[in-house]
Amino acid sequence: xxxxxxxRLFADRLSYGVFGLIPKTLLAEAVDFFIYDTIKIFILxxxxxxxxxIIRSYLPPEKIRFILARKNPCIGNxxxxxxxxxxxFCSCSAIPLFLGFxxxxxxxxxxxxxxxxxxxxxxxxxxxxxxxxxxxIALIYIAxxxxxxxxxxxxxxxxxxxxxIEPFVYNxxxxxxxxxxxxxxxxxxxxxxxxxxxILKKVWLYVLIGIGIGAWIHGYVPADFLAQYAGGxxxxxxxxxxxxxxxxxxxxxxxxxxxxxxxxxxxxxxxTLAFMMAVTAxxxxxxxxxxxxxxxxxxxxxxxxxxxxxxxxxxxxxxxLR
Numbered sequence: 001x002x003x004x005x006x007x008r009l010f011a012d013r014l015s016y017g018v019f020g021l022i023p024k025t026l027l028a029e030a031v032d033f034f035i036y037d038t039i040k041i042f043i044l045x046x047x048x049x050x051x052x053x054i055i056r057s058y059l060p061p062e063k064i065r066f067i068l069a070r071k072n073p074c075i076g077n078x079x080x081x082x083x084x085x086x087x088x089f090c091s092c093s094a095i096p097l098f099l100g101f102x103x104x105x106x107x108x109x110x111x112x113x114x115x116x117x118x119x120x121x122x123x124x125x126x127x128x129x130x131x132x133x134x135x136x137i138a139l140i141y142i143a144x145x146x147x148x149x150x151x152x153x154x155x156x157x158x159x160x161x162x163x164x165i166e167p168f169v170y171n172x173x174x175x176x177x178x179x180x181x182x183x184x185x186x187x188x189x190x191x192x193x194x195x196x197x198x199i200l201k202k203v204w205l206y207v208l209i210g211i212g213i214g215a216w217i218h219g220y221v222p223a224d225f226l227a228q229y230a231g232g233x234x235x236x237x238x239x240x241x242x243x244x245x246x247x248x249x250x251x252x253x254x255x256x257x258x259x260x261x262x263x264x265x266x267x268x269x270x271x272t273l274a275f276m277m278a279v280t281a282x283x284x285x286x287x288x289x290x291x292x293x294x295x296x297x298x299x300x301x302x303x304x305x306x307x308x309x310x311x312x313x314x315x316x317x318x319x320x321l322r
Contacts, residue, residue, distance in 0.1 A: 004040050011036035034215035041207060041285065042200070049096040049199050053192035057183055074154065076110040081149040084117025085142070095289050096199065102169055109157015116306055117149035120281040133269075140317060141273060148277070148309040155305050164298035168202070202292050211285050227265035230275075237271045238314035242307055245278030269321045274314030281306055 011032050015021050021028035080101075097118070101111040121142055130138040183191070230237040230244070262272045282303055290299050 004036075007036055007039050007043075011039070030215045034211055037211050037215065037285075038208065041211065042204075045096065045207070046196055046200060049196040050192045052096050052100050053195045054188055057188040057191060074150070076107060077113040077150045077153040077157070080106075080110045080114040080153065081117040081146055084114045084149060085121045085146070095286070095293070099169060099199070099293060102165060107157055108162055108165070109153045109155075111153075112156045112302060113149045113153025115302075116152050116281050117145065119286075120149065120277055121145040133263075137269065137273075137321075140321075144273070144313045144317070145277065145281075148281075148306065148313060152302075152305045152309055156301060159301065161298050161301060164295040164301075166293050166295070169293055207285060207289055209288050227262055227267055230267060230271055233268065233318075237268065238274050238311050238318065241267075241271045241275035241314065242278040242282075242310055245275045246282045246303075246307075247284050248279045268318045270314040270316065270318030273317060274310050277310045277313070278307070281310070 014035055015028055015032040016023055019031065021031060095115070098111050098115045101114060102108065230240045234240075259272050259276050262275070263269060267275075287299055287303070290302075
């Protein structure tokens with residue numbers, strides 16, 4: 001059973017029972033989505049930040065840096081992308097690990113490779129794609145996602161944009177780590193709780209705004225909008241699919257059913273894969289959280305580099321899979 005099923009029941013009860021909204025209406029869909037995703041994302045964020053903080057108290061930053069900050073930068077990007085594949089977080093919940101990498105002095109380009117790969121490549125989605133479309137599409141999905149993550153990280157790393165990270169992220173770098181080896185278990189838990197609360201205080205408003213925008217899109221944009229305007233062989237189908245996917249929010253496994261519907265309605269597979277990658281790797285809730293830890297210019301660079309990689313992949317596979 002879905003571990004978030006109780007949250008779904010609570011959101012439904014609140015939306016349709018307490019608020020008295022009529023099911024299947026646009027307003028009800030938007031409100032229900034907002035309640036469900038707000039609770040789910042805050043639980044994920046708090047849990048992951050806490051767990052990562054505990055792990056960091058045992059794992060010195062030097063060791064993380066040694067593993068990921070290789071002399072050959074491409075190796076670090078590949079390792080970070082592979083780590084992202086085996087950590088199936090959504091785009092928002094991958095950010096705490098991204099912060100941990102930055103604070104461990106892992107090169108920024110390497111951390112972005114992880115930030116792209118973690119939500120984009122998901123083993124559940126891989127299995128579902130294999131079951132629905134066969135091994136060829138499943139391999140294309142994982143290979144293209146890995147290539148986008150590696151190349152995006154390398155491109156951002158070469159831009160030398162460390163000055164676009166907010167100062168508080170680097171301030172934690174100098175404050176933390178000195179007393180970790182001698183900490184008791186209680187001290188580690190206390191540290192993790194404090195760090196989790198500090199991060200949540202900094203990002204909570206941005207999370208709510210991002211989810212609110214995503215909820216409006218979810219409720220008021222028709223499900224067949226993409227099939228209507230990006231179906232067939234239209235030249236603009238791939239970039240349009242990416243632009244439509246960005247305001248939406250889901251993990252890779254959650255978007256697969258829609259992928260199946262789109263292909264049945266005539267949307268080309270490359271266009272569909274581009275849409276799925278945009279939804280999972282580029283989302284407004286993710287951007288709103290990132291806004292608290294990096295400057296707008298870096299968010300635009302990140303979205304632009306990844307978006308161009310996704311668009312290129314969509315066109316490529318539309319040509320290959322004719």
